[in-house]
Amino acid sequence: MPRAGLTTQRVVEEAEQVADEVGLPNLTLAALAPRLGVRMPSLYKHVAGIDALRRLLSIRAKQELADVFARAAAGRAGAQAVTAMLYATRAWAKAHPGRYAATVRAPDPTDDEEVAASNAILDIALAGLAEYRLAGDDAIDAVRALRATLHGFISLEQAGGFGLPNDVDRSFDRVTAALAETFTAWPPKTERERVAKVSSTLSRPSRRDRNSPAATARRSGARAARDPHPRTDG
Amino acid sequence: MPRAGLTTQRVVEEAEQVADEVGLPNLTLAALAPRLGVRMPSLYKHVAGIDALRRLLSIRAKQELADVFARAAAGRAGAQAVTAMLYATRAWAKAHPGRYAATVRAPDPTDDEEVAASNAILDIALAGLAEYRLAGDDAIDAVRALRATLHGFISLEQAGGFGLPNDVDRSFDRVTAALAETFTAWPPKTERERVAKVSSTLSRPSRRDRNSPAATARRSGARAARDPHPRTDG
DNA sequence: ACGTATAAGCTAATAGGTATAGCCTCGCAC
DNA sequence: GTGCGAGGCTATACCTATTAGCTTATACGT
Numbered sequence: 001m002p003r004a005g006l007t008t009q010r011v012v013e014e015a016e017q018v019a020d021e022v023g024l025p026n027l028t029l030a031a032l033a034p035r036l037g038v039r040m041p042s043l044y045k046h047v048a049g050i051d052a053l054r055r056l057l058s059i060r061a062k063q064e065l066a067d068v069f070a071r072a073a074a075g076r077a078g079a080q081a082v083t084a085m086l087y088a089t090r091a092w093a094k095a096h097p098g099r100y101a102a103t104v105r106a107p108d109p110t111d112d113e114e115v116a117a118s119n120a121i122l123d124i125a126l127a128g129l130a131e132y133r134l135a136g137d138d139a140i141d142a143v144r145a146l147r148a149t150l151h152g153f154i155s156l157e158q159a160g161g162f163g164l165p166n167d168v169d170r171s172f173d174r175v176t177a178a179l180a181e182t183f184t185a186w187p188p189k190t191e192r193e194r195v196a197k198v199s200s201t202l203s204r205p206s207r208r209d210r211n212s213p214a215a216t217a218r219r220s221g222a223r224a225a226r227d228p229h230p231r232t233d234g
Numbered sequence: 235m236p237r238a239g240l241t242t243q244r245v246v247e248e249a250e251q252v253a254d255e256v257g258l259p260n261l262t263l264a265a266l267a268p269r270l271g272v273r274m275p276s277l278y279k280h281v282a283g284i285d286a287l288r289r290l291l292s293i294r295a296k297q298e299l300a301d302v303f304a305r306a307a308a309g310r311a312g313a314q315a316v317t318a319m320l321y322a323t324r325a326w327a328k329a330h331p332g333r334y335a336a337t338v339r340a341p342d343p344t345d346d347e348e349v350a351a352s353n354a355i356l357d358i359a360l361a362g363l364a365e366y367r368l369a370g371d372d373a374i375d376a377v378r379a380l381r382a383t384l385h386g387f388i389s390l391e392q393a394g395g396f397g398l399p400n401d402v403d404r405s406f407d408r409v410t411a412a413l414a415e416t417f418t419a420w421p422p423k424t425e426r427e428r429v430a431k432v433s434s435t436l437s438r439p440s441r442r443d444r445n446s447p448a449a450t451a452r453r454s455g456a457r458a459a460r461d462p463h464p465r466t467d468g
Numbered sequence: 469a470c471g472t473a474t475a476a477g478c479t480a481a482t483a484g485g486t487a488t489a490g491c492c493t494c495g496c497a498c
Numbered sequence: 499g500t501g502c503g504a505g506g507c508t509a510t511a512c513c514t515a516t517t518a519g520c521t522t523a524t525a526c527g528t
Binding site: 156190 | 259338339340341343352371372374375376378379381382383384385386387389390393394395396397398400401402404405407408409411412415416420421422423424465466467
């Protein structure tokens with residue numbers, strides 16, 4: 001019998017298709033094999049198992065998402081960049097729900113390749129926020145807010161969580177606008193501060209820490225060789 | 235041999251424990267049965283199968299979450315209520331990750347019981363936002379923003395997505411404060427409007443629709459008996 | 469108290485999924 | 499052309515869900 005001529009890459013590509021069609025949790029080797037014209041055990045010649053396949057899928061998906069971010073933010077800054085990143089990501093997630101789901105997975109901290117893919121997303125998101133001139137922890141808080149809002153909206157939407165007839169696109173517009181606006185006054189005033197309306201120096205100690213050496217050090221890549229906190233986020 | 239004396243309720247309660255311990259996706263009947271002192275097939279006398287069990291789990295979890303919202307918002311309003319709801323939910327989700335995950339599931343639109351549980355969450359969240367005096371689509375957009383932000387943060391945190399050493403509690407404080415603040419100027423200005431700085435009447439057509447009959451009708455529960463859009467939302 | 473219907477438990481068997489072992493052979497390198 | 503490694507296969511084992519059909523504890527009516 002002629003060989004199917006599979007490669008790891010081919011297997012992962014088909015797995016992406018399947019994941020997009022039936023959802024990441026329903027991606028099985030059993031479903032994948034016939035689509036590639038082989039029997040199930042043959043897949044083990046190319047991927048080490050279902051877990052390894054999921055890992056490869058995640059890495060590729062994270063790279064794609066980083067790309068989506070990068071293209072959206074290219075040539076834009078501030079609110080424009082944020083808005084573009086949010087819309088582009090939602091559109092990509094709609095077209096590729098399985099891949100999007102794969103981007104959420106937290107990497108094993110010792111897995112350099114997947115950690116790198118995660119970091120690419122973080123770095124590009126941070127770059128997209130550059131115009132807001134945030135630094136240190138404030139910048140991290142902001143990307144976390146960005147990722148959380150975006151992910152929450154997309155995953156609820158994909159889960160069918162927005163059941164009311166009200167227009168979901170409209171809601172997304174509002175969320176996007178709110179987020180882009182929020183970053184212009186970041187960090188936000190806390191409730192206590194809003195009520196007490198005192199001078200910002202006194203009432204917003206968080207600002208003091210903004211560019212502190214400690215905060216900057218925490219961000220820097222210069223850490224011990226086997227850092228217990230390899231740099232990954234969101 | 236003596237009977238184990240199971241009930242559906244007992245099974246679901248133990249399932250909650252398991253889900254909290256090992257994660258909702260890892261909840262299996264096989265793991266559950268020995269913990270209840272019976273063989274796997276015996277569980278079918280009390281629940282119709284793993285899917286039915288998940289459904290029951292979701293319903294209970296949604297009721298619990300609605301309760302968490304209600305308790306948090308009780309006696310508070312506006313930013314205070316929003317803040318309290320967010321913190322309480324995150325704390326509950328941390329203590330009960332499996333149950334929290336179960337709240338995300340979208341109900342089958344024909345499943346009255348689960349739809350009702352979902353609606354309870356929505357209603358209480360809307361009530362928590364009452365002080366902001368939003369109406370019609372604006373109110374729906376706001377709860378969606380609330381749920382999306384909250385869910386995004388919690389699910390990323392639970393997935394281990396916040397790998398950087400930066401303090402996650404601090405980030406959550408910021409996100410919370412930003413959200414509570416955002417609702418005071420809802421709907422947010424779009425990027426175009428912020429740039430063009432014209433009068434709000436002209437530049438913010440969305441406000442015109444706020445209390446329109448159409449918008450109100452869309453929200454109302456008065457719909458045809460077998461409504462294609464039973465009232466549910468994130 | 470007793471007898472019985474029913475519900476609650478059991479064993480056994482089936483159907484899918486993951487994974488490993490071990491064989492067979494295509495097809496490239498030389 | 500031949501040798502051999504990579505890529506495919508069958509067979510098998512194990513895990514989870516589910517169904518069928520049996521047994522018996524126990525609640526309840528008399």
